[in-house]
Amino acid sequence: MVLAGGVAGVLVGLAGVYGIATLGSNAGGDTACRPAVELAKKVAPFARGEVAAVNVAKSPLKLPALAFQDAQGKPLTLEHWRGRTVLLNLWATWCVPCRKEMPALDALQQRLGGPGFEVVAVNIDTRDPDKPKAWLNEVGVAKLAYYADPSAKTFQDLKSVGRAFGMPTTLLIDPTGCEIGTIAGPAEWASDDAIKLIQAALGKN
Numbered sequence: 151m152v153l154a155g156g157v158a159g160v161l162v163g164l165a166g167v168y169g170i171a172t173l174g175s176n177a178g179g180d181t182a183c184r185p186a187v188e189l190a191k192k193v194a195p196f197a198r199g200e201v202a203a204v205n206v207a208k209s210p211l212k213l214p215a216l217a218f219q220d221a222q223g224k225p226l227t228l229e230h231w232r233g234r235t236v237l238l239n240l241w242a243t244w245c246v247p248c249r250k251e252m253p254a255l256d257a258l259q260q261r262l263g264g265p266g267f268e269v270v271a272v273n274i275d276t277r278d279p280d281k282p283k284a285w286l287n288e289v290g291v292a293k294l295a296y297y298a299d300p301s302a303k304t305f306q307d308l309k310s311v312g313r314a315f316g317m318p319t320t321l322l323i324d325p326t327g328c329e330i331g332t333i334a335g336p337a338e339w340a341s342d343d344a345i346k347l348i349q350a351a352l353g354k355n
Contacts, residue, residue, distance in 0.1 A: 183210030183328035189351065190330050193322075196350045197331065199343035204322070204331045211329040213321070214307045218272045218299035221283075226297070228327050231268065235330075235351055236323040237339075239271045240305055243282050245317040247336040252291050257340035260293040262348055269294055269339075274302040274317075322351055 190206035197204040215227045216238075228236070239255055241248035252271070259269040271294050273282040279300060286296070299305075308314035313321060315334040322330040330351055338344060349355050 180210045180212040180328070182326065183207075183212050183324075186210065186324040186326070186328035186330055189324060193330060193347060193350045196343070196347040196355065200338040200341035201333070201343045201347050203335060203337060204333045204347065206331040207329045211311065211313075213313075213323060213327050213329060214311060216272075216304045216307055218297050218304055221296040221298075228323070231270065231323075231325075232327065233325045234265070235267045235325055235348075237267075237269045237320060237348065238323055239269065239318055239320045240274055240308070240314070241271055241318050242273060242275050243285050244275070248318040249285070249289075251318060251336040251339060252286070252294075253289060254338055254340040254344075256291040256293045258344060258348070261340075261345065262352075263293065267348065267352055270297060272304055273298045274300070274305055276300055276302055322348075324351075 187207050187210055190208075194206045197206055213228060215229065217225060217227050219225050228238075237255075237258070239251075241252065243249065255269050255271055263269060273296070275282050275298070279298065282298065283296060286292075286294075305314050305317075305319065308319060308321070313319070313329070313332050318336055320333045320337070322332070324330050346355060
């Protein structure tokens with residue numbers, strides 16, 4: 151029993167560090183997000199190959215009112231994209247996997263971006279706001295609009311609902327702001343697998 155108690159204590163500690171304990175915080179779910187779960191079931195068969203790590207939504211989850219800003223410093227929230235499907239990506243220049251996948255996200259935006267879909271890549275560098283912009287220019291990322299959250303509060307807000315375990319963190323969000331799927335870590339977003347996944351979310355498969 152002592153050993154069991156010790157193991158339980160360790161698990162609780164890990165949950166506090168990685169946000170695992172919050173996974174059940176939305177167990178009841180938001181009824182308005184039930185259609186997103188039904189859509190996730192249709193998307194699930196396409197979570198394979200280069201995007202096999204995408205976890206499709208099993209229960210309704212309304213994303214928090216994530217707040218960040220555009221390249222001119224104008225404040226925005228996810229509400230700005232109401233009516234559009236969004237692939238929300240949190241990245242930072244100090245995150246090597248983040249930097250590696252940015253050109254692919256740029257290519258995805260170029261191929262599928264439009265009135266119904268946008269890749270929203272939010273930089274969470276907390277120092278030197280010019281550094282991420284300069285890096286994007288340096289590697290030729292030009293199709294993605296620039297968004298930033300120098301407070302990194304977006305990461306903490308997602309962690310509070312059990313959807314941020316590390317960097318990069320990427321969420322596929324339906325037009326009403328509900329989760330379709332989440333991936334912790336990088337993916338090859340310019341691959342045929344990723345294209346088919348996004349098209350399924352857009353009802354094009």
